[in-house]
Amino acid sequence: MNPDEVIVSEIEKAFPEAIEEVSEFRGERTLYIRKADLKSVCQFLRDQQSLQYNFLTDICADDMLPEFPRFAVNYQLYSIPRNHRIRLRVRVEDPEDGPETVGSIWAIGTWLEMEVWDLMGVRFKGNTSLRRLFLPEDWQGFPLRKDYPLGYEEVQFSFNFDEINAKKPHATKD
Amino acid sequence: MGVEQKLGNLGVVTYRLEDLVNWGRTNAMWPILFGLACCAIEMMGSQAASYDASRFGMELNRPSPRQSDLMIVAGRVTRKMAPVVRRLYDQMPEPKWVIAMGDCASCGGVFNNYAIVQGVDEIIPVDVYVGGCPPRPEALLDGIMSLHEKIRNEKLGDWA
Amino acid sequence: MTLSAGGDAIQELTLEELRNKVGTGMEIEDAEEHMLLSMGPQHPSTHGVLRLLVELDGETVVNLAPDIGFLHTGIEKNMEAKTFTKALVMTDRMDYLSPMSNNLGYILAVEKLLGVEATPRAQAIRVILTEMQRVASHLVWLGTSALDLAAMSVFLYCFREREYILDVFEMVAGHRMMVSYFRPGGLWRDVPEEFETAVRQFLDFMPAKIADYEALLKNNPIFLGRAKGVGVISAEDAISWGLTGGSLRGSGVNYDVRKANPYSGYEQYDFDVPLETDGDVYARYRVRMEEMRQSLRIIEQALNKLPDGPIQIDNRKIVPPPRAELGRSMEAVIHHFKLWTEGFNAPEGFVYQAIESPRGEFGVYLRGNGGSKPARVHFRAPSYVNLAALPKLSKNLFVADVVAIIGSIDIVLGEIDR
Numbered sequence: 136m137n138p139d140e141v142i143v144s145e146i147e148k149a150f151p152e153a154i155e156e157v158s159e160f161r162g163e164r165t166l167y168i169r170k171a172d173l174k175s176v177c178q179f180l181r182d183q184q185s186l187q188y189n190f191l192t193d194i195c196a197d198d199m200l201p202e203f204p205r206f207a208v209n210y211q212l213y214s215i216p217r218n219h220r221i222r223l224r225v226r227v228e229d230p231e232d233g234p235e236t237v238g239s240i241w242a243i244g245t246w247l248e249m250e251v252w253d254l255m256g257v258r259f260k261g262n263t264s265l266r267r268l269f270l271p272e273d274w275q276g277f278p279l280r281k282d283y284p285l286g287y288e289e290v291q292f293s294f295n296f297d298e299i300n301a302k303k304p305h306a307t308k309d
Numbered sequence: 310m311g312v313e314q315k316l317g318n319l320g321v322v323t324y325r326l327e328d329l330v331n332w333g334r335t336n337a338m339w340p341i342l343f344g345l346a347c348c349a350i351e352m353m354g355s356q357a358a359s360y361d362a363s364r365f366g367m368e369l370n371r372p373s374p375r376q377s378d379l380m381i382v383a384g385r386v387t388r389k390m391a392p393v394v395r396r397l398y399d400q401m402p403e404p405k406w407v408i409a410m411g412d413c414a415s416c417g418g419v420f421n422n423y424a425i426v427q428g429v430d431e432i433i434p435v436d437v438y439v440g441g442c443p444p445r446p447e448a449l450l451d452g453i454m455s456l457h458e459k460i461r462n463e464k465l466g467d468w469a
Numbered sequence: 470m471t472l473s474a475g476g477d478a479i480q481e482l483t484l485e486e487l488r489n490k491v492g493t494g495m496e497i498e499d500a501e502e503h504m505l506l507s508m509g510p511q512h513p514s515t516h517g518v519l520r521l522l523v524e525l526d527g528e529t530v531v532n533l534a535p536d537i538g539f540l541h542t543g544i545e546k547n548m549e550a551k552t553f554t555k556a557l558v559m560t561d562r563m564d565y566l567s568p569m570s571n572n573l574g575y576i577l578a579v580e581k582l583l584g585v586e587a588t589p590r591a592q593a594i595r596v597i598l599t600e601m602q603r604v605a606s607h608l609v610w611l612g613t614s615a616l617d618l619a620a621m622s623v624f625l626y627c628f629r630e631r632e633y634i635l636d637v638f639e640m641v642a643g644h645r646m647m648v649s650y651f652r653p654g655g656l657w658r659d660v661p662e663e664f665e666t667a668v669r670q671f672l673d674f675m676p677a678k679i680a681d682y683e684a685l686l687k688n689n690p691i692f693l694g695r696a697k698g699v700g701v702i703s704a705e706d707a708i709s710w711g712l713t714g715g716s717l718r719g720s721g722v723n724y725d726v727r728k729a730n731p732y733s734g735y736e737q738y739d740f741d742v743p744l745e746t747d748g749d750v751y752a753r754y755r756v757r758m759e760e761m762r763q764s765l766r767i768i769e770q771a772l773n774k775l776p777d778g779p780i781q782i783d784n785r786k787i788v789p790p791p792r793a794e795l796g797r798s799m800e801a802v803i804h805h806f807k808l809w810t811e812g813f814n815a816p817e818g819f820v821y822q823a824i825e826s827p828r829g830e831f832g833v834y835l836r837g838n839g840g841s842k843p844a845r846v847h848f849r850a851p852s853y854v855n856l857a858a859l860p861k862l863s864k865n866l867f868v869a870d871v872v873a874i875i876g877s878i879d880i881v882l883g884e885i886d887r
């Protein structure tokens with residue numbers, strides 16, 4: 136049995152309800168996991184002797200607007216002993232009510248979740264360190280969401296130089 | 310006294326104070342050790358062996374703003390960094406000059422988005438803009454030369 | 470006690486709050502006598518605009534929290550507003566010590582999404598250039614981290630050799646740093662004739678130079694004293710904290726993406742993955758020094774069997790037609806026009822592509838939605854992840870050791886903040 140199938144059957148044995156869907160694209164297997172089961176599945180994947188996904192590579196959130204549920208969180212797992220990668224994907228409807236934190240399973244989880252919270256605004260249950268990380272403390276909104284504007288400013292050329300110059304702030308020595 | 314015996318009579322040299330001071334300022338300019346992004350790597354490159362900025366009296370980078378008179382803004386200034394840059398600038402003693410190194414510091418460069426200040430001249434006054442992404446070390450040295458040129462033409466009346 | 474540095478955007482912070490940050494929360498006795506120190510964002514040895522909040526007991530670090538984001542550029546968001554090819558220029562500016570590796574990671578992800586693979590010649594040239602980039606990046610790392618440990622001359626030598634590598638890059642790509650040379654489906658153009666001689670020359674002189682750097686540091690008691698036994702992390706912790714690259718292999722974990730999931734034809738080359746077991750600053754230093762030698766080996770092999778042939782695939786929907794065709798064929802003009810105005814469309818779906826950048830596993834998550842712009846790009850930045858272990862590494866050490874540790878985990882702020 137190839138490793139992709141092993142993992143599916145093992146999870147199904149332990150958590151019959153957890154896998155919502157399995158998809159494959161360009162040779163990469165993605166398991167859609169039910170949000171409530173995520174933490175226990177992660178724990179299982181790390182501790183089970185036949186799986187040993189001991190390396191959490193990345194957590195990354197995706198804004199699927201206009202789809203529903205709107206958000207999805209990806210967990211890229213890697214097993215160093217077995218040299219195998221797998222992606223868990225959790226669909227999140229309400230960003231304030233995100234998946235549970237995996238910080239207690241892989242130490243890096245907390246830190247990766249902080250990035251997701253700061254830029255995409257998905258709150259992880261049980262992670263107490265969530266705060267503004269990249270952006271100033273008083274920043275409003277989450278820039279990576281699709282409904283957040285890019286913040287493009289008009290570019291100054293010679294034909295509109297004066298017009299924009301009048302709008303632009305100019306620094307002085309004091 | 311020692312020197313006179315060796316060199317003979319030095320006599321008197323007359324010179325305009327303005328030029329003398331400006332000459333002194335150009336040849337011992339200490340930039341603040343302050344790199345922001347990619348451009349800072351080229352700034353380091355210009356101080357390292359191949360380009361050797363010390364030829365122009367600039368090898369000494371001071372980590373403290375209080376000891377420096379030139380700020381090379383080498384890189385993109387973000388909204389979070391902007392107050393810090395301004396504060397560093399305010400801490401530098403007069404006279405002080407600013408070089409905006411690279412496209413990002415000059416005008417925002419390729420990053421026209423929510424996070425980047427579109428040109429550092431929105432927060433601090435800039436004397437010389439150096440274009441390029443990143444500018445080659447030669448370009449930075451040329452910018453420094455232009456700044457020297459500018460300083461040499463400064464007038465006594467403007468110092469205050 | 471509150472502390473504020475750098476103006477309004479920087480938060481005021483109490484010791485209590487500091488302890489709650491980054492999972493370093495712990496009970497501390499005698500907290501009255503502790504001091505809060507803010508290192509950065511403008512600090513000579515934080516390698517950029519990193520700010521560290523350090524709680525000190527005398528000179529011992531009790532607690533430490535990195536405050537990042539002073540270089541947050543919004544690259545991930547900005548790439549969504551550009552076509553796949555145009556977004557490439559943004560990746561150069563992320564990890565600015567290794568633009569080639571960033572390009573490669575992103576381009577491989579795009580190619581994976583499109584389901585195409587570059588030609589053998591393009592792949593071999595990509596390998597040569599990224600390995601040269603690895604050497605160049607390690608040279609900057611070596612120079613700056615030795616500078617932090619008071620060995621100034623190493624810095625000057627390292628930058629001298631780096632200039633040579635940059636000259637080669639300029640020869641192939643027209644730019645020293647921001648190359649954007651790898652394109653979806655191949656390369657921008659073929660390498661010039663002198664490329665091979667230039668690289669051979671580099672292979673000739675480089676081993677002796679690496680030996681020189683080692684000679685400068687190996688017997689330097691100050692360097693050894695500050696590097697040996699400092700910032701130790703065990704293999705198990707290193708895995709749990711997600712360290713990659715030299716920082717992971719310094720702890721004895723054999724994980725290198727080039728070996729584990731070969732990309733761009735790495736499986737053809739014969740090289741070793743250097744390992745050390747001590748897990749301290751010195752071990753990480755040794756690993757990276759050895760990595761430079763292995764890179765030279767790879768470059769030599771790739772150069773020896775550099776295949777002839779096209780540098781781009783033949784798919785005109787992805788790769789622009791050669792200049793000469795534009796005058797003759799209407800079809801070529803149409804393809805060219807379409808590619809440069811609208812770009813190519815990528816299918817719906819998402820991929821993750823990992824490569825071994827000089828700093829560790831650099832991963833790209835890319836989602837296409839059928840259009841010509843990426844719907845979501847996310848980078849697994851090795852520096853960002855490695856930085857998370859800093860509080861753990863520097864606990865109960867001196868402030869001066871923190872400087873050595875920052876140097877040894879080899880972070881680039883542009884990549885951390887993106």
Ligand code: SF4
Pocket residue numbers: 346347348383384385410411412413414418419441442443444562
């Ligand atoms: S101008 Fe270019 S090289 Fe300089 S900081 Fe901006 S992006 Fe980096």
